Amino acid sequence: MLSLESIQGPADLRALSPEQAGLLAPRIRQLLVDTVTRTGGHLGPNLGVVELSIALHRVFESPRDRILWDTGHQAYVHKILTGRAGALATLRQAGGLSGYPSRKESEHDVIENSHASTVLSWADGLARAQGIQGVVDRAVVAVIGDGALTGGMAWEALNNIGAAADRPVIIVLNDNTRSYAPTIGAFADHLALLRGPGAPKALFESLGLAYLGPVDGHDITSLEAALRRAAGLGRPVLVHCVTEKGRGHTPAEQDEMDRCHAVRGRSTGKASGDGSRSWTSVFGGELAELGASRPDIVAITAAMLAPTGLGEFARRYPDRTIDVGIAEQHAVTAAAGLALGGMHPVVALYATFLNRAFDQLLLDTALHRAPVTFVLDRAGVTGDDGASHNGMWDMSLLQLVPGLRLAAPRDAATLRRALREAVAVHDGPTAVRFPKGSTGGDIPAVGTIAGIDVLRRGGGEDVLIVSLGAMAGTCLEVADRLTRHGFGVTVVDPRWVKPVAPALVELGLNHRLVATVEDNGRAGGAGSAIAQALSDAGAATPVRTFGIPQHFLEHGTRADLLAGAGLSAQHLARALAEILFGREIEELEHQPLVAVEQHSG
Incomplete structure (x- = not known):
């Protein structure tokens, strides 16, 4: 029996008969439902593009032909068909498959496109590059949803693509009448007319594109015929494919809000215990x-x-x-x-x-x-x-x-x-x-100073920790660790981080060290603004700003990513102790040092 694991790449898919290719669709849907409901991810969009993805990879020869996805959350089936079916169980897990195209995962992932409405500009640029270089045997195929076509950047690209009759960009419009929820606006109304009887001349033809469709996006034979015809035109063309978001999964088909656009992974059974809301x-x-x-x-x-x-x-x-x-x-x-x-x-x-x-x-x-x-x-x-x-x-x-x-x-x-x-x-x-997830329990202030919440009063003036946003719980734990080792620590939360409150500067002047902690990039963040305000006030107090390093983070849990950025209580306490006294706290001596930005007045 034909198995998904036997499809190690598009060449295996192209070797199948049309009947065999059709048999893959229900198996792919079952794999998606079984896996994504466990890992979490974008289920509905991918259930809707199963046949379309199969047809694309049977007609075009990826990666020689460039297949681009907008937005990339509809590329799970593409991943399965390009040899990653066995790894789908690791979707969105640390070290596993990304929920979007990822160039480090596969040569078939051309761009890492996870924000909407950009793919047509990518396609225009790629097609222009091939034209300048005299390349005529590689197709550029851009798959874009009707929801993404509500974005202005897509129309800027259409304005350019349609103006060049000799630039053969193939636009595949995945029209499922939805973005997250039903697509709105005048363009959505125009697509509705195109899907109906007696359709008027398509707007796309007025923009200089050939228009093919509408095509049943769940009929592989019809899709392949339309895509082959588009590839043979040698000019900009739009293939209008009508699909059903969430197809083949009853909960999605019955959900009129978002058709299971994104689902959470199955619960681990662990509760937060604080009864908090998101x-x-x-x-x-x-x-x-x-x-x-x-x-x-x-x-x-x-x-x-x-x-x-x-x-x-x-x-x-x-x-x-x-x-x-x-x-x-x-x-x-x-x-x-x-x-x-x-x-x-x-x-x-x-x-x-x-x-x-x-x-x-x-x-x-x-x-x-x-x-x-x-x-x-x-x-x-x-x-x-x-x-x-x-x-x-x-x-x-x-x-x-x-x-x-x-x-x-x-x-x-x-x-x-x-x-x-x-x-x-x-x-x-x-x-x-504010961040994603649960708020946790409320953290009451023990006092206020000119509108600044004091979360903990120190027994001395060694360290002022300025907690920014959702880092308050971590900062209080840092204070507990440092206090156990004899340091006097005060923790404050300004709540309003811009502009920097004058009272916060005054507090900083009265401490040996000011540390700011934020879940934002260190460069130019709230901590940097506080350090600048202290410097402008002529403070000699050193300021250490803790935040996220300025590089793109891999997918993983929030807790793990924060810890990897040095924003755990253990890392922060050790770093502050070493700054104050040039020595390590014994219980943390085997932990790596956290990277910080340093400022001094």
Whole structure:
């Protein structure tokens, strides 16, 4: 019997008869369901592209022909067909397969594409390079979903691809009517017309592309015929494939919200024990409550309504909830326009996606002092989603924005407080950032100093630890370890990390050493801003900033990645002891030293 393990590469797939190729589809779906429900990952998108992936690898000769995926979370079947079926059980696990294309995994993974709407620009550049070099026997195939085509960058690329009749880019449109949730907007309406009877002339033909379709995306024979025809045209062409997200898995087919877009791995049976909620749900509940007393609040999402916690707000206030599609740049400038019109927009994004709209944040929002609140989920280390989804740049980027105020709450209580304070600001942008996962138990302050929360009062003035955001629990453990060895340690949480509070500078002046701890990149982060503020005040106090090294992190658990970055309590305590006294704490003497940035006044 034909097994998936016998497919060690696309050549094995091309050697099969059409009937044999068709028999692979249900086996691939079963493998996906069995594996991804255990490991966690993007199940629905991959169930929808099984036949399409088979057809692509039977028609084109990867890696000679370049098959590019947008977004890469729909490439699990591609991984299976390129010899990685046996490794799928390690998906998103430390040392295992990435949840996105990974060039170090396989020569068939051309680009590491995990943010949407970029693949057409990649394809345009590759095709241009081949044209300049006189290469005529290699295809460039870009697979993009209808949801990703709501992003502006995709249309910038289409504008260029369609203008060159001799540049044979093959665009495969995987039209499943969804991004995370149903695709919205005028373009989605146009695709709906194309799928219906008596379809009008496709917009794509007006842009200079040949249009083939719509094609049944679950009929391998029809797909292969359309793809071969596209390859023979020698010009830019779009093949419109209609697929069903989550196909073949009843829970996905019956889920009208996201069709099992992403599923969590099976529970280990271990409970946190604190009964805490997720950061996302705490934010979502608080925003919905604020909406009742603040009719000017408008929520904006870039095709991620439920994942960013806006579901309850949307249910209560549908007229004040806006989904712009996968278009972060538009979301931010549109928010500035809403603010100009008297509203207070709350833009909810994953932290790593704000990178895409930095110009709009800087010049359209901050320059105009627009009262827009940015809520950044998945800040810091997210773990199993991999390098592109770790939100380790937000506090560094936001430090560059004049007039922006940034909060990093440590727990559910301070998140609620920060959100209320943020939407009360009327003279400029604000941001509230928090990590993925559970909030854990609340960490009460033992006192306050000019708005700065004191989490622990030291028995001396050896070390001031400035805990930034969700690192509070770790910082308190560091203080316990150092105190047991005779050091006087004070732990504070400024809550609002930008601008640096004058009272925090005063505290720093009264200690022998200031240490900042954040789950953000060290370069230009909140710790660097605190060190600069102390330096500007003429402080001689040395400052040590602890954070994430400036390199792309592999996928793994948040705890493991933080420990690998030297942000465990054990590593931090040892590093601080050595800085203070030039000697090691005995219980940590076999641990490697953590890398830190050092500043002195």
